[in-house]
Amino acid sequence: NAGVTQTPKFQVLKTGQSMTLQCAQDMNHEYMSWYRQDPGMGLRLIHYSVGAGITDQGEVPNGYNVSRSTTEDFPLRLLSAAPSQTSVYFCASKRGQGIYEQYFGPGTRLTVT
């Protein structure tokens, strides 16, 4: 199993550009989520999904969109990038509802100029 994969690893955007961060998992996990990690702050939840076709907002959803058309994929869209979205983004998945281990992707380092 590849686990949780993310692309790209690095990205530089100009203010106002849009882009999609890709996330995929091959473990047939129901739950997937996106976090951002900023210096001096813990990981913060952006959006999450409890299964294909079901998504919900996390702690810091503004400026981001998600969809979950398949169990495997959970892309994160930046609609109009802003410098405040400069961060490291992690996708994670877990088996299902209940207390399960979370598996993290390798992260995407995004810089918005």
Added chain:
Amino acid sequence: KNEVEQSPQNLTAQEGEFITINCSYSVGISALHWLQQHPGGGIVSLFMLSSGKKKHGRLIATINIQEKHSSLHITASHPRDSAVYICAVRGRGETSGSRLTFGEGTQLTVNP
């Protein structure tokens, strides 16, 4: 005050030393996770606890639910243990999503 507080923020040790990282939380929880973030950025799960103590190799994690406190211990530390260690809690009654609340992390450096 953050819901999850870790101490210390930074820790430097000599190889072989016994290390303790602490995590205190202010909410009722159903589980607590300890994660390790490598210098390259990848995050791996070390432990998931809802009570008692777990051991994996040189790593030991304990939790005291009444005191809302958990510790991560590393015995016979090694330079390869250098990483950021992150505590995260899952709130009690959280029945949907992957809602974890994370501490800011403890940067551990083990010198040879």
